[in-house]
Amino acid sequence: MLKIENLVKTYKDVKALDGLNLEVKPGQIYGFLGPNGAGKSTTILSTLGLIFPQEGRIQLFDVEVFKDGKFDEAKLVEVKKRIGYMPEHATLWDFLTPVQTLDIIADAFNIPKAEKEKRINELLNLVGLSDDRNRKVGKFSKGMRQRLLLAQALINDPELLILDEPMTGLDPTGIAEFKEIIREQKKAGKTVFFSSHILAHVEEICDTVGVIVKGKLRVEDNLESIKREFLRKAGYTILVETNVPVDWSPSGWNVTPLGEKRYRIAAEEDIREGVHDYVASQGAKILTMQVKEPSLEEIFLKMVE
Amino acid sequence: MMWGFHLEFKQSLRTKKLWVILGIMILLYIPVFYIIKSVGGSEITVGGAMAFLIQFVTGMAGFFIGILALLMGATAINSEVEKGTLRVAMSKPIKRISYIGGKFLAHSVVLLLALLLSTVVGIAGVVWLGAPLTSELIRDVLLLNMLLLIAMIQLVALGYIISTLIKSSGSALGMALVLAFIMFLIMPNVVGYLTFKAISDHPNMSYEELHQLRKDYTTKYLFYVPTSQVSVITEDVSSTDENLANTTYYGLPHAIKKNPVNLGILIGLTVAYLGIGFFRFLRMDLR
Ligand SMILES: Nc1ncnc2c1ncn2[C@@H]1O[C@H](COP(=O)(O)OP(=O)(O)O)[C@@H](O)[C@H]1O
Ligand SMILES: [Mg+2]
Numbered sequence: 001m002l003k004i005e006n007l008v009k010t011y012k013d014v015k016a017l018d019g020l021n022l023e024v025k026p027g028q029i030y031g032f033l034g035p036n037g038a039g040k041s042t043t044i045l046s047t048l049g050l051i052f053p054q055e056g057r058i059q060l061f062d063v064e065v066f067k068d069g070k071f072d073e074a075k076l077v078e079v080k081k082r083i084g085y086m087p088e089h090a091t092l093w094d095f096l097t098p099v100q101t102l103d104i105i106a107d108a109f110n111i112p113k114a115e116k117e118k119r120i121n122e123l124l125n126l127v128g129l130s131d132d133r134n135r136k137v138g139k140f141s142k143g144m145r146q147r148l149l150l151a152q153a154l155i156n157d158p159e160l161l162i163l164d165e166p167m168t169g170l171d172p173t174g175i176a177e178f179k180e181i182i183r184e185q186k187k188a189g190k191t192v193f194f195s196s197h198i199l200a201h202v203e204e205i206c207d208t209v210g211v212i213v214k215g216k217l218r219v220e221d222n223l224e225s226i227k228r229e230f231l232r233k234a235g236y237t238i239l240v241e242t243n244v245p246v247d248w249s250p251s252g253w254n255v256t257p258l259g260e261k262r263y264r265i266a267a268e269e270d271i272r273e274g275v276h277d278y279v280a281s282q283g284a285k286i287l288t289m290q291v292k293e294p295s296l297e298e299i300f301l302k303m304v305e
Numbered sequence: 306m307m308w309g310f311h312l313e314f315k316q317s318l319r320t321k322k323l324w325v326i327l328g329i330m331i332l333l334y335i336p337v338f339y340i341i342k343s344v345g346g347s348e349i350t351v352g353g354a355m356a357f358l359i360q361f362v363t364g365m366a367g368f369f370i371g372i373l374a375l376l377m378g379a380t381a382i383n384s385e386v387e388k389g390t391l392r393v394a395m396s397k398p399i400k401r402i403s404y405i406g407g408k409f410l411a412h413s414v415v416l417l418l419a420l421l422l423s424t425v426v427g428i429a430g431v432v433w434l435g436a437p438l439t440s441e442l443i444r445d446v447l448l449l450n451m452l453l454l455i456a457m458i459q460l461v462a463l464g465y466i467i468s469t470l471i472k473s474s475g476s477a478l479g480m481a482l483v484l485a486f487i488m489f490l491i492m493p494n495v496v497g498y499l500t501f502k503a504i505s506d507h508p509n510m511s512y513e514e515l516h517q518l519r520k521d522y523t524t525k526y527l528f529y530v531p532t533s534q535v536s537v538i539t540e541d542v543s544s545t546d547e548n549l550a551n552t553t554y555y556g557l558p559h560a561i562k563k564n565p566v567n568l569g570i571l572i573g574l575t576v577a578y579l580g581i582g583f584f585r586f587l588r589m590d591l592r
Contacts, residue, residue: 041592045392045592049395073400077399077400090390092390092393093390104308107308108397
């Protein structure tokens with residue numbers, strides 16, 4: 001559906017993509033995860049020919065649209081008929097209403113009038129903008145703009161949806177609704193490729209997650225395996241509070257005291273049971289114990305090593 | 306192409322720039338005609354009225370709509386990159402060349418409408434002063450609009466180049482204003498001074514020679530100011546005898562034929578700027 005090989009994109013002095021490889025298969029919901037500045041938007045913009053990469057290959061629907069440093073614009077225009085795209089940080093035309101916006105977008109696909117009207121109504125219902133259909137977009141909130149951006153991406157009933165940080169800036173309800181719409185797309189046999197820098201966004205809905213850090217795809221797997229891998233690499237941090245001070249030197253663990261009776265233990269795996277037994281063997285009691293999961297930033301940093 | 310046109314046309318008609326500048330220009334027309342009438346416009350001859358109309362529209366519309374064209378062009382692309390609307394538009398099955406072509410067409414139509422508006426107000430003015438509405442007048446006024454349109458297109462195209470070079474539309478707007486200031490005010494005055502100096506070095510020049518010298522200087526030193534090139538052409542629509550008593554009107558076709566070099570410069574630079582602007586847009590990162 002989408003296949004990217006060895007993609008390289010350098011902005012004046014920044015190497016944003018450094019030989020990126022990625023494949024999205026038909027029917028997948030693919031989460032494209034990475035910290036800010038990793039190159040997610042650069043990848044997406046390249047895919048659509050909105051920016052010009054220097055090297056690599058891009059195939060969409062098995063059509064080679066980019067090769068040898070050049071886009072084939074005729075082919076690209078042809079495949080774009082089957083794609084929906086939602087940009088990051090974008091607004092639509094302030095002076096148009098949602099109905100006028102979707103109308104003009106539909107015209108770019110030459111959708112016939114009757115079908116167009118039906119489709120616009122459906123989409124406004126789907127994204128919850130029916131009541132605001134005739135208000136100017138200039139007066140919309142960030143969340144409403146985001147909804148309209150999604151609606152315009154769906155106007156041509158695309159086989160492939162490419163969404164750049166679609167959930168950033170949405171509240172939890174908005175995120176839940178959004179995930180529901182994506183699930184509906186999957187049920188209808190569509191493919192979805194979307195980016196995010198927040199782990200929670202890709203949870204529950206993605207079949208496959210690709211992690212990009214510093215312009216390279218580091219892993220491409222299902223979310224469960226990736227998380228396990230993350231935790232293994234990033235390690236565990238265990239915070240313990242005991243009733244009396246404990247001498248940790250015989251344990252051989254890497255322990256940092258945080259106070260008189262509070263400690264932080266860094267370990268490669270989950271050693272909570274071992275900690276429990278050890279403290280008991282020292283004649284002390286555990287008052288509290290918690291495992292601190294690594295933050296996404298920490299995990300991303302580990303992925304680069 | 307029509308898709309881009311449709312969108313841009315709507316957008317252009319809704320920008321404040323357009324209406325503010327047109328408003329100022331039309332407001333300035335009124336006192337000018339009023340003053341002429343009160344200082345004896347009733348004795349105006351047909352030829353004199355036409356010559357006046359053509360010079361006046363060239364000056365006023367050239368200046369105001371010229372600034373408008375430059376500003377429109379200078380923010381045409383970068384502001385859409387900033388807002389992100391260009392990424393939405395170009396993710397649709399539309400070729401870049403058709404999009405920019407449509408945008409350009411829309412800008413041209415808007416500028417032509419602005420020129421026609423200023424012309425209609427100008428005609429109303431001279432008719433009010435007492436000149437008859439002849440077919441010659443209509444023909445020349447339409448021809449004048451064509452010339453001015455080329456000049457305006459050149460300025461829009463220059464704006465496009467700025468728009469692809471300067472990412473921030475705010476900075477591009479500032480840059481365009483500075484450029485307009487240089488092109489329409491500073492350089493013409495500098496060249497005017499140079500002409501004056503050359504004339505004072507040759508005190509016994511004939512009126513004809515003087516006129517020719519001014520034209521040569523404008524052609525040579527103001528070739529990049531399209532409205533100045535139009536002025537060189539329109540100055541030849543009529544001639545006034547030595548003691549400024551009689552104006553003979555020759556018409557615009559005559560004036561154009563007399564100044565092929567200026568017409569060539571006007572068209573040549575326009576095509577060149579458009580080529581550069583389009584070329585840059587076709588290869589530009591839209592982020
Ligand atoms: N127009 C630009 N000029 C220079 N560098 C840029 C430009 N756009 C993006 N970058 C850089 O490219 C890298 C990747 O950016 P981006 O693709 O936007 O990342 P992401 O979407 O993952 O946050 C970043 O280091 C960013 O600073
Ligand atoms: Mg991004």
